Each structure stands twice: as structure tokens, then as C-alpha cells.
Amino acid sequence: MASTAPLCHFGWKAIDARLPGTEGRARSILDLAGPNGLVVAFICNHCPYVKAVIGRIVRDALELEAHGIGFVAINSNDATVYPEDSFDNMKRFAADHALPFPYLHDADQWVARAYGAVCTPDFFGFNKRMELQYRGRLDASRKEIGPADLRRDLFEAMVGIARTGKGPEEQHSAIGCSIKWKQDPSWLAQKR
Template sequence: MAAVPPVCDFGWRAIDAVLPGVDGRSHSILSQAGPNGLVVAFICNHCPYVKAVISRIVCDANDLKAEGIGFVAINSNDADTYPEDSFDQMKLFATTNGFSFPYLHDQRQTVARDYVAVCTPDFFGFNSELGLQYRGRLDASRREAGAPGLRRDLFEAMKQVARTGDGPLDQVASIGCSIKWKDDA
């Protein structure tokens, strides 16, 4: 069953944490911010919603660099129950898909809980002051990639954030697989 996150809580402050990355180094989430903001994306390896749009996520992350927006992806899924989301599989997924941004492992799921992440993918777009300005979808794709030429909701919203500091008032929530929580978490 698909999960849908709540609407944007404008101004909510980004939370920092240091997590291991697939590149073998630990990364601070907030240190990934560009001069105009940051996108924190909760994704995973096995979700059909993520798989359908991963090339678009990588494209948007790359294009947002030119707008002064940093990008970081976090996998918080329970890898014991979903082995395809293991750290070793994350490394392979990042390499296969040409990630140019840190892909971090939230093994204890504390970051996902702090952000109140709901699904994969779940996007949080922050301005230069690290106040939340976007909590919406990548584009209109679902379990299959949408047609070429779809409006790039995340990209357009973050371009606006880069230029004005404010996100669009009208935002369409992301949809995806629910985060796979550990039973004891």
C-alpha cells in the first residue's frame, strides 16, 4: 500500500546528524547544503516508486547544484527485513545509478523519525536558512516513470526557493512505499 506524507510545515528547521555514506566516509546532513538550500531525500533501493524515478532524482540533484542547492539521500529502511536495502546494496545502487551526492545509511532510523519521514521517496526542501519550504513530489510519476516532459515539481520548487527563499504554496505530496520500520524501533 502506498504512503503519502503530510503537507509542508513551512519554516520547520532541518535537523543535523552524522551518518555513514556509501563512499566509506561519515557525512553531516547539514554540511551538504549549498548557499541557497538543501534537499534531504529519503529513498531506498527496493521501492518500485524510487526505482521508477531514480534517474530523474539524479538529474534533478545534478541540476540543482547549478542553483546553489545541495542534495543528500538517506536510506532508513530495516535492512534485516528488506536485505535489498542493506548498506552493501546501497553502495551498488549508488554506483549503478551514478549518484553525485552522498547516500547515507540511517541504520537506527533516528533521522527518519526526527524528520517524520513517511515514504520512499520523501523529499524535504530547505532554504538557505535551513527552514522547510518544500515537502512534495519529484514529479507526477508513480510506480512507473512518467512520460518525458513531466513538470519537474521538486526542481521548479527548489529553483524558486533558491531565488526567493520561499517555496510554492501549492504542493502535491509525494507518494511511495512506506518506510520499513524495525519492530523494536
């Protein structure tokens, strides 16, 4: 089922967490920031929206590095119900797509809930002070493979954030598959 993410809540501070990564070690989200900011992307392995744009996500992450923007992807889906999103399958997905950024596993879904992530892909763009300046789509392609000249919403916004510290006033919501939440909310009791 498709879900639409809300737009940017400017200035909201990035939340840190240490999560296991597909390359074999745990990583801190905020440690992955570049000198000019950070993109936190919620993705998964099975979503047709993610599959359609993963090549462009990789391209944009590589190009944003030159602008001092770090990039991290997080999978928060319930792998019990969606086994394609298991940690082992995340490792295969990362290798198959030569992900140039850490791909982290949010098994208890605490990070997705803390960020308010609702879909895959869902992009959060932070400036160098780790203040949210972009919450929107990669581009207008949705789950189709878009034309090569499609406007690069996330990339252009993050380049502007690297330069000025501010995101664009006009942003378009991300749309994708809903995050597959666990039915047992026991994670809440564990985090209190």
C-alpha cells in the same frame, strides 16, 4: 504498501546528524547544503517508486547544484527484514545509478523519525536558512516512468526557493512505499 507524505510545515528547521555514506565516510546532513538550500531525500534500493524515478532524481540533483542547492539521500529502511536495503546493497545502488550526491545510511532510523519521513521517496526542501519550504513529490509519475515533459515539481520549487527563499504555496504530497520500520523501538531509549 503505498504511503502518502504530509504536506509542508513551512519554516520547520532541518535537523543535523552524522551518518555513514556509501562512498566510505560519515557525512553531516547540514554540511551538504549549498549556499541557497538543501534537499533531503529519503529513498531506498528496493522500492518501485524510487526505481521508476531515480534517473530523474539524479538529473534534478545535478541541475539544482547550478542553483546553489545541495542534495543528500538517506536510506532508513530495516535491512534485517528488507535485505535489499542493506548498506552493501546501498553501495551497489549508488554505483549502478552513478549517484552524484551522498547516499547515507540511517541504520537506527533516528533521522527518519526526526524528520517525520513516511515513504520512499520523500523529499524535504530547505532554503539557505535551513527552513523547510517544500515537502512534496518529485513529479506526478508515481511508480511509472513518466513522459519526458512531465512537470518537475521538486526542481521548480527548489529553483524558486534558491531565488526567493520561499517555497510554493501549492504542493503535492509525495507517494511511495512506506518506510520499513524496525519492530524494536529500543532506538528511543538510546536517544534519550
